[in-house]
Amino acid sequence: MNRSYELMFIVRPDMVEEELNKLISTLESSVTTAGGTAKSEVWGKRRLAYRVGKFNDGIFVLMLIEATGAVVHEVERRLRVTEPVIKFLTVRTDEELKRLDKIKKLRDAKKKVSAQPVAAPAPVTPVTPAVPVAPEATAETPASAPV
Numbered sequence: 001m002n003r004s005y006e007l008m009f010i011v012r013p014d015m016v017e018e019e020l021n022k023l024i025s026t027l028e029s030s031v032t033t034a035g036g037t038a039k040s041e042v043w044g045k046r047r048l049a050y051r052v053g054k055f056n057d058g059i060f061v062l063m064l065i066e067a068t069g070a071v072v073h074e075v076e077r078r079l080r081v082t083e084p085v086i087k088f089l090t091v092r093t094d095e096e097l098k099r100l101d102k103i104k105k106l107r108d109a110k111k112k113v114s115a116q117p118v119a120a121p122a123p124v125t126p127v128t129p130a131v132p133v134a135p136e137a138t139a140e141t142p143a144s145a146p147v
Contacts, residue, residue, distance in 0.1 A: 001068065002035075002036060002066050002067055002068060003066070003067070003068070003069070003092060003094045004064070004065070004066055004092070004093045004094040004097065005064075005065040005066075005067070005072050005090055005091065005092055005093065006062065006063070006064060006065075006090070006091045006093050007062070007063040007064075007065055007072070007075065007076075007088065007089070007090045007091075008060065008061070008062050008063075008088065008089050008090075008091075009060075009061050009063070009079055009085055009087065009088035009089075010048070010052075010058035010059065010060055010061075010085070010086045010087045010088070011023070011058060011059045011061065011084045011085055011086060012055060012058065012059070012084045012086060013045055013055060013057040013058055013059060015059060015084050019084070020042070020059060020061070023082065023084070024040050024042070024061060024063075026078075027040075027063065027075055027078065027079075028040060028063075030071075030074060030075060030078065031065055031067055031071055031075060034067060034068075034070075034071040034074070035067065035068075035071070036065060036066055036067025036068070036071050037065070037066045037067070038063055038064065038065050038066075038067075039063070039064045040061060040062070040063045040064075041061070041062045041063075041064075042059070042060075042061050043059075043060035043061065043062060044059065044060065045057055045058070045059050045060075046058065046059075046060055052086050052087060053086060055086060058086050058087075072090055075090075076088065076090060
């Protein structure tokens with residue numbers, strides 16, 4: 001069963017563009033030969049949040065994959081053994097898309113219900129609250145108890 005994945009990987013900042021394109025095309029071809037689809041975006045060179053190895057910068061690449069889990073596992077294995085790759089992270093996104101679709105359907109249903117005309121409610125007359133009356137001291141109650 002094909003699922004949606006986002007694969008972000010970071011390569012060394014000194015990697016030549018031709019080598020980067022070759023790496024990306026190799027990964028994409030491995031996905032397509034296994035029966036999936038892949039699209040890639042090169043985000044360019046960016047500063048890392050923390051030092052990774054001896055690098056402060058890296059070239060970020062985002063790959064959108066629609067394939068089975070075994071295909072993604074193979075791509076991750078290739079990234080692990082590829083020396084210029086500093087880090088990578090794969091996230092399954094199809095569950096998130098299902099959740100967002102469900103929320104959208106609920107919101108649309110609520111809008112349809114609220115869009116229907118509602119009959120005007122009957123006027124409400126205000127009710128005055130009863131004021132509690134404090135008991136008054138009577139002659140029968142002693143002011144103080146004898147000791």
